[in-house]
Amino acid sequence: MARGALRIYLGAAPGVGKTYAMLEEGQRLRAQGADVVVGFAEPHGRRLTAALAEGLETVPRRTLVHRGVSFTEMDLDAVLARRPQVALVDELAHTDVPGCRNAKRWQDVEELLDAGIDVVTTLNVQHLESLNDVVEQITGVVQHETLPDEVARRASQIELVDLPPEVLRRRMVHGDIYPPDRIESALTHYFRVGNLTALRELALLWLADRVEEGLQRYRTDHGIATPWETRERILVGLTGGAEGETLIRRAARITARTPGSELLALHVVPGDALAGGSPAALDGQRALVESLGGSYHQVTGDDVVEALLEFARAENVTQIVLGASRRGRLSRLWHAGVGQRTIHGSGPVDVHIVTHEAAAGSAALARPPLPYRGTGRRRYWLATAGTALLLPALTWALTALRGRLDLSADLILYLLAVVVIALVGGLWPALVAAVAAALLADYFFTAPPHSFAVEHGHDILALVAFVTVAALVGSAAGAAARRSYQAVRATSEARTLSRLATAMMHGQDLPSLVEQIRENFGLTAVSLLERDPGAGARPRWYVVASAGEQPPERPYDGDLESPVDDSLTLAARGQGLSREDRQFLAACAAQLAVAYTQGRLARHAAETDTFAAAERTRASLLVTAVRELRTCLDTAAGALARADEPEQARAATVRSSVRRAQQLVTDLDDVSRLHAGALDLCLRPVELSEVLTTALDDLGPGGHTLVLSLPEELPDVIADAALLTRALTALAADALRHSPAGQPPVVTAELMSGGRLALRITDGTDGSPVPAERGRSLALRLSRDLVEAMGASLRSSDTQAAAFAVTLVLPASAAPPGSAAP
Template sequence: MARGRLRIFLGAAPGVGKTYAMLAEGQRLRALGTEVVVGFVEPHGRRPTAAMAEGLETIPRRTLRHRGARFTEMDLDAVLARRPQVALVDELAHSNVPGTRNAKRWQDVEELLDAGIDVVTTLNVQHLESLNDVVRQITGVRQRETLPDEVARRADQIELVDLPPEVLRRRMVHGDIYPADRIESALTHYFRVGNLTALREIALLWLADRVEEGLQRYRAEHGIVAPWETRERILVALNGGPEGETLIRRAARISARTPGTELLALHVVPEDGLTHVDPSVLDAQRTLLESLGGSFHQTTGEDVVEALLQFAEAENVTQIVLGASRHGRVASLLRAGVGERTIKGSGPIDVHIVTHEEAAASATLRLPRPGNGMGPRRLGAAAAGAVVLLPLLTLLLTVVRGPMGLAGALVLYLLVIVVVALVGGVVPALLAAVAAALLADYSFIGPVHSFAIERPDEIVALVVFVVTAVLVGTAAGAAARHTRQAARAIAEARTLSRLAAGVLRGQDLPALVEMIRENFGLSAVSLLERDPRASPVPRWYVVASAGDHPPERPYEAEVESPVDDLLTLAARGPGLSSQDRRLLDACAAELGLAHARGRIARPAGVGDPLADAERTRASLLLAAGRDLRAPLRTAEDALGRLRRRGGERAPDERRLLETARAAVHRAAQLVTDLDDLSRLHAGALDLYLRPVDLNEAWGAALDDLGPGGHSIVLRLPAYLPDVIADAALLTRALTALAADALRHSPPGRPPVVTAETHDGRVAIRVADGSGGEGAAVAGRSGSRADSLALRLSRDLAEAMDGSLRTSGRGSAFTVTLSLPSSAPGRPRRGRRPARPT
């Protein structure tokens, strides 16, 4: 029996019309004579959606009881017994009620597909497992129902149902998505324009990747190697030299001429995993590339041209931009340059050679620099050289036999052996010495063209030649080996010295981790710390990370270097040699010292009586909050029902009702904050430390404040780096600080928010407009600094490796929140502030 086909209508957010599109497709198939049944559809009270389902055969749902409540789910057995050609099943990522055969609806769909039934379904992009954390960072909401990406990848057809954010928000205002009591909250939280735009971009990019995967799979199945110019992809080859910026700008100008062009840059790291260029130069070039809309990549390979062309074929590159060769004419005659070899092997890929100031800077003859290892490639090159050079030299000496005697021939043979030793080491040199002695005996010692020797002095000459060749070849091979070892030692010393200098200068851990990633050519690196409390499953926290998709658990890494029992360095990237692993262990130890130094510098507060009193006070507040949770929830529900109940009310009564409802909601939120704070102190609150856009965080905080947040003045720099924080906790801390400043600011003097970057940290200052003399403010600062709002913000900041301090300056009370920057010393282009100044 053939497996059924799966078609998914994918949306970026609820309300874009996925269910409506699925039902419309069902109606179209039914009109064509296809057997279509509705296995499960959830219209969510939307009349147009329910109307579109009319006329379609619907399988009755199955009713189940769970914890005293009744729920309905798709009746899988009934759909299988009906055996339609097509089944419409809504909400693919839905979790079934306990008691059903499968825990997830996608597992029900798999059974339908295995039975040969085609399925049309719906899915929101935030439910994809790989994007769950990204969506949480953007929206502050963790999706509990997730779908493995592999299930969606196996779909035969994925169709995007898309709406612009403004249109979706209009639908929300008109009541086409949520009930009236949920509209205001949705518009100010999940359905903000920034959130919807980001989710829409994520959906488009994810679907574009699936289309690209399908194209690559088709080309692989049909053996198509030549790139297809579905869109222009321009690749810049960077060697770490100063000409890199010229090449990037030239490639960006080429890219700008064709809309939709993708700009990439590649740096090939030597096979030993250590870069031999200044990382700061590559760092500056990557910053320039990203500012021009490009993406930076690194790969490892012994041969630059081969690695470059393999990457170009894998990424379907259509054009390559190279710098003109630095070698002079004589050197170019001995060995073809990278540009010439790339042009010969590029096939249909266009290659641009760009001139620069460093091109042909010197025309001196330079011998090829010995490589960094004696791998099969170098041994093969040495053997090939001996096989070619020795017969060629023998033929040449045979032609000019008159002026050249046996002694001269042996000297020239010895020169070839030295070259072979330099390239391939001792073993090829020994074999070349034996072969040279046999060729000399056969061609120049009588009787000629035989291996017999008539004269004793010629025997002595051959023996002396072989011994000399062995000694010289051994010495040359050892010298080459020692040269490579010295170069390796210099590279290792340079790596460790840079890292140690960064530690001594007080660089933040993210910068040190990025330095390690650059030096070893790794794709992603994380410094992970394990929760010291015993638990069945160890819990790990990301202390610092660098690269794309850094590992969050040791088992997710391809390379792991433990520092101690609680700290480990995890990395993704090419496999490292044993020497590289030892060097990585040393770098990990340096990171451990830097991490310990930061901890020692932080006030521990262990054994402090004030800290003990604070913990006791927090536990009492937590107990009281838990006792108040149920009555507050009951009061909030009762006020909500009174508010929704119809009938005429006096203005004062409505105002009092709204005031009471707001007060109860604030008290309930305070209890929730206290609960989260206690879990944070106990280490039970999950932290997701990632780069967070400060402008987006402030936008979310001001939206949470409601109309009062519009009066706050934001004076944030146009270019501000991201901060390393948990997006949800940062928003909560900023909301608490802003609300406290609003409460203490007189009318007409709103709070002012500023920010600046210093020493790899971002300082956020919230100053209210409280009146009075400076002495009076300073006198109040002690009691106000102990308020619950500021204590909550301080604890949240410290949980994210930040700090919070208060001060009374002039007529204003100022709170300064300091957090680590994601790009210390290198501001990243940010978005404009969410509020006008």
């Protein structure tokens, strides 16, 4: 029996329309003649969703009692017995009530699929196991119902049901997602715009990865080796040489110019695992790649070019960035370099060859390597001293044995000495020892003696063969010694970096890490310095962490410097380090910078979490306070309305104050909803005279004392009539309270250039100075929020002016005929 097909409607959050889309698909399949049943659907009280299920056969649910409460779950046995072609099952990650056959609904779905039944289901991205911790960091909510990603990956189709955060929040406000008592809490917590945007991005990225997996699977199944440029993937090849950072930055610039592209870095380790690049340099280059948003990879292969191209084909790479060859022209004549061979074998993949300072023929030629670079300074000089002492001593011993040994035995003993010297000091001491040994054998042990002339031809052949064999054996022994030295050094460096990384993982502080670096290199003092970005032309440095006596406070105060990036550098005092040690120090500095950056990010995240928690607490308290105040004020207003006739006159003042408090609470509520993005705006042309009339009526008897100085014809303004009325009422009431008796506020209006209308409310004045707190009144702050939400602006005059004035600048819909802009 063929296994059924699974189709998932994936959403970023509740309320995006997953269940609606599932039922709509069920209706479409039913119209095409398919046998469709609803195994489980949860409309959550949404009328349109419930209506869409009409006409579809629904398998009755199973009722279970758990802890005295009745629950309904999908009746799996009934659906299996019904054996439809398609079953609609909502909420794939749901946890079944104890007593069901399976613990999770996705396990029920697996049984349906095994029975050959196609299943259409729904899933929210926050329920995916791999994203559970990320969602918790974003929303602060722990998701207890999770689904293994592998279950979703096995789906034959995954369709994203998407809504912009603003639209989803409007649905929330209209009561289309949660009941009214949960709306305020949801809007200020889980359903914030930032949360919804992040969840939406998670869903898109997760689905994009599934599409990429499907594409790779299709290319593999059909044997497609040529890359498909669905998106640019730039691969940079690293050897561990000094040119690596140049290549990485060049590849990063190419990536930055192509939105949606991906940066990859690859180092191919040769089959012998010892001829690769510097581990310290590669570690620093890995950190640079990751800091630029790329990914670092390492593969092993006997043929570097073949391994590189094989990786490029597997990862669907579209461009390869390589460094120019460091080999000379003569060497390239005998054997094509990596770049040339890559170009020949790349096919449709573009190959960029980037020049660098270490390239052959470049203007800044690299200094030739030191003779002791492969084995170390100490072993090189020890082998050199051995050459100067061992060969004369051996010659003296052979001279004493003259007559007992022939020339072949003498040459074998000399060869043994050359091999010993090669094992200690490497190639160059071995070559010097081979030539010196040949000359000594010629001078002392070939006829005529004590002369460099050779009497017999077979002696010449023996000496030539000796030099050749000694050179070959010495070269091989030296190479082995060099590789052994490199392996020991690489192991030591890896152990040091491992200790450093382990210390970072255990949260060791920066000064301790710096002290560890100082001890590893035997330095006197070490400082991690950060540059002040706002210092201007003259750089100013701050000591982030230091260790040792008199640590350098500026990069040039130390004996050596290892820059990490434009803002961080490691400065040290102490004995001079070799080139390899400097490269290793650079890798340690990169690790130190990572620890510093992680610590800074952790502190920032902690501060952000604290601020977010405080904001949530403040918003929750504000919502609670507004609700409680509204209840108290409604009670007071009701009591005043039931007052006896004799008490009505005395209650007039109290009633006015209660109305003011009610209006203030309403304004606070609206501003809170406005900041949460949950206040709907209806911007349309509004007649200003009608808005002013409504505002004056809301002010009561005091509103009729305002002086209106308006032009005969005013254009309509683009605004929300209700919010504009509230803002004008609050500003006028505030002006009335601060105006002296007999000096009422004045309201004026004028048409400005650019199709804008300025409405000004000026306090009455008696010549006394305006109080400083006048410009910080609550009414002014609330009105400014309401006005700016409509796309208008509100500004107040300086409190040092003769009279305090507030000006609203509103967009006009159309200028009245014959009006002139001032």
